[in-house]
Amino acid sequence: MINDFVLFGVLPYVALVLFLLVSISRYRTKGFSYSSLSSQFLENQHHFWGSVPFHYGVLGVLAGHLLAVVAPRAILSWNAEPLRLMALELSGLALALVTLVGLVNIVVRRLENRLARRVTTGLDWLVYGLLLLQVGSGIGVAVVHGWGSSWFATNLTPWLWSLARLSPEVGFVASLPWLVKLHIVSAFVLIGVFPFTRLVHVLVVPNPYLWRRAQVVIWNRPRIHRGHGG
């Protein structure tokens, strides 16, 4: 019981506090390093089969998790029909497999290609190890303990909301199988190490590009007349 409390009542807070404080302080003091070190320039073929499936897969999987947290009732009523439940489960599993294929390609590429290996740091390997554990355990859960979309909504969503209310109700997770617990714990470890690693690029997604004008002009002195160009 005490272990459960540490893992599901304390660890999430430690991870979230680390995430918040380090993300902000690194942005302010080490802004230069706030990106993912792309290696596409060094190896341009295999890169496609790693990066593209991984990113699209993981975005889909994370969107599914988020949906279960914010709209558990909608998920449950969707799952009331067995056919719809099957469809949801299978598409989740498919996305996870796409993620895994991408991740394995990423790791193999960085092991095989001597140039890509040169720019892979110890922290990168830690990230890839944790991601493999995370995706692997997630797929394991989906295969061994089916209908996860339903019991996520009934057990994990209330637990996550209890964390948000600062009164963790560990009971919701204590009875879950060890594989699910592993998936949860490694998720929070990932959140904790997130701000120290290349994962920070998620926080600086360049969305302003889509609505800024084409040319950027920076003036040192204020201008009297400003044209259309910037």
Next chain:
Amino acid sequence: MDVRSQISMVFHLDKCIGCHTCSIACKNVWTDREGTDYMWWNNVETKPGTGYPTKWEDQEAYKGGWKSDGKELELRSTSKKKIVPNIFHNPSMPSMDDYYEPWTYDYKELFNAPEGDDQPTARPISMITGDPIEIQAGPNWDDDLGGSKVYAANDPNLSVLSDQQRQQMQAIERLVMFYLPRICNHCLNPSCVASCPSGAMYKRGEDGIVLINQDRCRAWRACVSACPYKKTYYNWSTGKSEKCILCFPRLESGQAPACFHSCVGRIRYLGNVLYDADAMRAAALRPDNELVDAQRELILDPNDPAVVEAALRSGVSENVIDSARRSPVYRFAKEWKLGLPLHVEYRTFPMLFYVPPLLPVMSVSDGALVRSDVDALFADIEKARAPIEYMGKLFGAGNSGKVRYALRKQLAVRIWRRHVTVGDVTAEAASKALLEADCTVEQADAIYRLSTLATWEDRFVIPPFQREAAMEMMVDPHEHRAGAGFGFREAPRRS
């Protein structure tokens, strides 16, 4: 009218001897760091040739620059529509293979090798991994290989020539080549700036120098694909793109950029021009064969009172306008129409102008003898060994007329000077040549002087940068008295 000042350049290709001194000066000052080892912000190519990175002019493959249907301008590489699905893998990104893997030699081995029967050797080792590598190619591997089947024959610009013309260019007695030094063009309509997802790239308002904010660059690499000249480079070590900064710290203290200053042939000229930023978009939409004229029309006459008034209203200061009046670039590119932009069909309006090389037939083989033929020096440019269409593809967006005009004028100046200094050309013949080339005697003398006798001050007319005034806008000098002069900058390291 939104008048701005732009630092721009002229390279006089008839004077380039291909010595690569400019490249070395730049390399030593800016790109001898890890991650920049493969970059040549300044490089010198042999034309016809494939260049660096290999076949950079082939935009079907590299997708650089803008494309236009006459109504809209769109990036060929990652426009706003295309960036979203392609953000995880840039589809038109060149890789290190397109440049070369930088190497050094294992010099230690020469000293540390154990005693033996053989001479120790210094094997080539990769500057990235330190492993021994087989060198496949380098940045100027096609140097002087004007007739090469591997390099010259694969020049993308040869596509405009007929098979017969191409074969003629390969014939040993007609072999032709010239040097093409290249730096960042600091374009008026830079596609690299427009492509940057992070908004890290920008043009400096006061002088038009294109820079990358190293703190805001997040390694999306879009600029590398978008620049049609392949003059932004990805630093594989810091994960930031870098490019020619036109030695702005030198310019700000009144010095010429390192490559300009070190140029042995004195082919390089630098000065500012005034242009109308409001007219740029419409100009960029004009059809290919009008683009040279469109760019010339953007450049404004600094002696025109209406332009001066508009410039002052736009915040260009009196002494910057005065500097534009003395600019050698204005004379070459606008007044004399000798300077031409390289591949203006990419629609970025490059502000580096090239005076195309004459490449005359210098000698004629007469049986076993090779005799120098003075008459051939002044032969018609149509007989020049490089087909005019080839030059038109490089410097006229396919409009050979622009190149023909520039070459004919250069030739007329040469004939005129022959008349003045040697005297074996009659005054009538010389005047006729000038008249046909749309050139007055005064202009011919001015071209002659600026091409051959120009001093440092004539070649580099550096406008006042007024950085001291700019600093006062940002910090109060009295408040910061006795403070740390250089501020606190973060070292460019990832960890």
